[in-house]
Amino acid sequence: MNGMRLRGLMRKEAYEILRDPSSIAIAFVLPLALLLIFGYGVSLDARRIPVAEVVAHPSQLTASFLAELQHSVWFRPTVYPDRASARKALLDGQAEAILWLRSDFTRLSYRGGNAPIHLTVNGVDANQARIIQNYVNGTWLVWLQQEAARQEAPPAAAVIPDTRVWFNPSLRSRDYLIPGLIAIIMTLIGALLTALVVAREWERGTMEGIMVTPVGRTEILLGKLVPYFVMGMGGMILSTAMAVFLFDVPLRGSLLVLLGTAMLFLLTALGMGLVISVLARSQFVAAMVAIVTTFLPAFILSGFLFDIRSMPNVIQILTRAVAARYFVTMLQSIFLAGDVWPVILRNAFGMAVLCVVFLGIALLRFRKRLD
Amino acid sequence: MRLTFQRVVALSIKELLALLRDAASRAVLIGPPIIQLLVFGYAATFDLSHVPFVVYTQDQGQLSRDLIARFAGSPSFELLRVVHSQSALEHAIDDQAALMAMDIGPRFTSNLESGRPTHVQIILDGRDSNTAGLAIGYVQSIVSAFNASQIAEHQGLPPPAVLLDRAWFNPNLDSHWFIIPGICGILTLLESMLAAGLSVAREREMGTFDQLLVTPMGPAEILLGKALPGFLIGAAEGTLVILVAIFWFHIPFTGSFLALYLGLFCFLLATVGIGLMLSSLAKTQQQGLLGVFLFMVPAIVLSGFATPIANMPLAVQYITWLDPLRYFLIVLRASFLEGAGVSRVWPQLWPLAVIGTLSMIVAGKLFRRLY
Numbered sequence: 004m005n006g007m008r009l010r011g012l013m014r015k016e017a018y019e020i021l022r023d024p025s026s027i028a029i030a031f032v033l034p035l036a037l038l039l040i041f042g043y044g045v046s047l048d049a050r051r052i053p054v055a056e057v058v059a060h061p062s063q064l065t066a067s068f069l070a071e072l073q074h075s076v077w078f079r080p081t082v083y084p085d086r087a088s089a090r091k092a093l094l095d096g097q098a099e100a101i102l103w104l105r106s107d108f109t110r111l112s113y114r115g116g117n118a119p120i121h122l123t124v125n126g127v128d129a130n131q132a133r134i135i136q137n138y139v140n141g142t143w144l145v146w147l148q149q150e151a152a153r154q155e156a157p158p159a160a161a162v163i164p165d166t167r168v169w170f171n172p173s174l175r176s177r178d179y180l181i182p183g184l185i186a187i188i189m190t191l192i193g194a195l196l197t198a199l200v201v202a203r204e205w206e207r208g209t210m211e212g213i214m215v216t217p218v219g220r221t222e223i224l225l226g227k228l229v230p231y232f233v234m235g236m237g238g239m240i241l242s243t244a245m246a247v248f249l250f251d252v253p254l255r256g257s258l259l260v261l262l263g264t265a266m267l268f269l270l271t272a273l274g275m276g277l278v279i280s281v282l283a284r285s286q287f288v289a290a291m292v293a294i295v296t297t298f299l300p301a302f303i304l305s306g307f308l309f310d311i312r313s314m315p316n317v318i319q320i321l322t323r324a325v326a327a328r329y330f331v332t333m334l335q336s337i338f339l340a341g342d343v344w345p346v347i348l349r350n351a352f353g354m355a356v357l358c359v360v361f362l363g364i365a366l367l368r369f370r371k372r373l374d
Numbered sequence: 375m376r377l378t379f380q381r382v383v384a385l386s387i388k389e390l391l392a393l394l395r396d397a398a399s400r401a402v403l404i405g406p407p408i409i410q411l412l413v414f415g416y417a418a419t420f421d422l423s424h425v426p427f428v429v430y431t432q433d434q435g436q437l438s439r440d441l442i443a444r445f446a447g448s449p450s451f452e453l454l455r456v457v458h459s460q461s462a463l464e465h466a467i468d469d470q471a472a473l474m475a476m477d478i479g480p481r482f483t484s485n486l487e488s489g490r491p492t493h494v495q496i497i498l499d500g501r502d503s504n505t506a507g508l509a510i511g512y513v514q515s516i517v518s519a520f521n522a523s524q525i526a527e528h529q530g531l532p533p534p535a536v537l538l539d540r541a542w543f544n545p546n547l548d549s550h551w552f553i554i555p556g557i558c559g560i561l562t563l564l565e566s567m568l569a570a571g572l573s574v575a576r577e578r579e580m581g582t583f584d585q586l587l588v589t590p591m592g593p594a595e596i597l598l599g600k601a602l603p604g605f606l607i608g609a610a611e612g613t614l615v616i617l618v619a620i621f622w623f624h625i626p627f628t629g630s631f632l633a634l635y636l637g638l639f640c641f642l643l644a645t646v647g648i649g650l651m652l653s654s655l656a657k658t659q660q661q662g663l664l665g666v667f668l669f670m671v672p673a674i675v676l677s678g679f680a681t682p683i684a685n686m687p688l689a690v691q692y693i694t695w696l697d698p699l700r701y702f703l704i705v706l707r708a709s710f711l712e713g714a715g716v717s718r719v720w721p722q723l724w725p726l727a728v729i730g731t732l733s734m735i736v737a738g739k740l741f742r743r744l745y
Contacts, residue, residue, distance in 0.1 A: 025661040040672050116532035126544030127711050129552050130420035137511040140518050143537045161521040165493045171500030179503040199660050286659040291402040303414045310505040313423045318416050335501040345469045
């Protein structure tokens with residue numbers, strides 16, 4: 004290891020970055036664009052769901068139920084004259100559920116009760132459909148209690164779940180999507196920045212030029228790593244600043260812990276990019292592998308959107324090899340809860356193991372040989 | 375005309391050979407889509423299973439035990455442990471040992487037995503708000519079922535009306551049915567964009583594009599020769615993942631293959647066109663890769679793959695009209711689940727065809743600029 008040689012290599016890499024502005028774009032434009040799109044675009048927050056109502060024989064009873072639906076903040080009910088037109092609306096996406104009260108609804112209800120309220124949802128988006136079913140169910144329970152009160156029957160004793168969501172009481176989706184998104188952006192930056200850099204030198208034949216010089220392989224890899232590490236941290240600081248100042252995501256943990264975690268993660272992500280780059284000698288293969296092993300796993304296997312505990316066991320084990328998984332958990336904790344040390348240490352350990360493995364593979368498999 | 379045809383075919387064969395000649399690039403084209411579909415297909419689900427929860431109960435009665443048993447017995451939740459203090463409960467949430475905690479007060483059973491409504495506190499970890507939001511729905515449906523059985527047992531009188539749920543197209547509301555066709559769309563997008571997106575950039579970086587330009591081929595011929603391989607690869611990959619979805623994951627295919635393949639054709643027209651457009655703007659493969667990413671990530675996020683488009687702000691909803699994946703996902707889901715024929719998916723086909731034709735024209739113009 005020689006400080007002067009390393010500096011020389013780093014300067015060469017820096018010139019290469021400056022000459023092809025796409026690296027700078029990866030570090031700064033990518034987070035900017037993605038955070039803006041996500042921050043403003045993606046929301047899992049509830050909205051009024053269009054419901055088609057079909058009432059065969061309107062009566063006071065049906066009116067009281069429908070009024071309950073009308074008052075609810077969850078629904079935007081529209082009356083349809085018959086089931087056929089309501090079905091058409093459901094198929095065309097004009098409505099997401101049909102509520103049908105049969106012509107004998109009132110009669111059945113007064114003669115023994117248990118009059119059926121038919122709720123049909125479009126099950127294609129199963130998650131959305133379940134949410135609608137739950138909202139209607141809640142409305143129905145409220146209505147039952149009101150009916151009981153109105154008829155001066157003894158009120159139905161019921162359990163009322165008092166749900167509190169800690170750390171994000173109003174379930175503002177921005178607050179948890181953005182920390183997760185930062186993890187995904189950093190994964191992309193890390194892999195994109197380094198995935199091509201070694202493969203490029205092989206493909207262009209400039210690796211041979213480096214090989215005839217006395218620099219060692221550690222120096223070559225460090226010379227590749229350090230400039231991109233600096234750029235990646237720049238991207239991280241930009242993303243954090245946008246999250247806090249533009250999107251008002253609370254940062255309850257300390258900035259120091261946040262930056263420390265980010266450094267560890269970036270080292271892991273860059274290390275993974277280096278492994279890809281060292282193993283693949285063509286940029287096309289490196290690009291394919293980088294996309295396949297970074298973005299989609301970070302999107303689907305990190306717990307950012309899909310709950311890891313609900314996945315099959317084999318897949319859960321697989322997620323341990325996805326660095327973003329640890330980073331997503333840590334970021335969500337640091338942003339929304341604070342420095343919760345058990346969570347941070349547990350995940351930092353997992354990430355450190357991955358980091359050592361990636362950098363080790365890169366170093367072992369990188370040889371100063373042409374074949 | 376015949377000459378044109380021969381030239382286009384010759385160039386396409388050369389392109390395919392360039393992609394498939396190398397064992398590594400062959401492997402990255404064929405292996406990853408299947409592996410990813412298998413892994414992500416199992417991983418990506420909005421159905422919660424075995425979500426750990428803790429209980430702190432001060433009630434000794436039978437009814438609280440019944441309620442806990444309902445939660446513990448549901449496949450969605452798993453009782454981690456019964457804690458004996460408020461602070462242990464808080465600790466379990468802080469450390470992310472449990473996603474949910476139930477706090478049952480001392481008068482739970484006696485309140486219910488004397489006909490008074492009673493509260494149960496449900497605490498959720500909002501750092502993972504997405505899962506917390508889903509869990510609220512599950513909590514509500516378990517508590518409603520508990521209440522309904524309580525009312526039936528204690529009042530003797532049946533309720534005036536009952537709610538009958540039904541879901542079209544996906545009776546068990548299995549979210550895999552929704553997500554796996556979506557993954558098929560994402561993987562098709564990825565493969566076709568990469569094949570097209572790096573093709574021109576690679577030749578420009580290697581300097582072989584100049585050689586193409588001195589051949590008697592016109593810009594339109596080069597464009598077609600470059601587009602055809604991306605098209606063929608996209609179609610082959612698309613078919614492969616659709617077959618895996620049908621035969622491995624047993625997602626019911628109820629619609630018409632004609633509609634699906636018309637959709638695939640128009641979709642590939644758009645993705646290959648956009649890929650070539652980005653590719654001819656890029657001077658190096660790194661720039662090409664960046665372009666593909668800058669297009670692909672928002673295209674996936676805004677496609678309605680995981681978050682409904684209807685939940686996005688109106689301005690962003692207009693942007694999604696430019697997203698080819700948005701239309702293709704609707705075609706995929708409609709032809710898998712809704713039994714749609716050509717006439718049902720027609721509203722999705724023409725925007726795709728328009729985007730495809732326009733992007734091909736722009737790519738042609740950009741090609742001319744390279745002369």
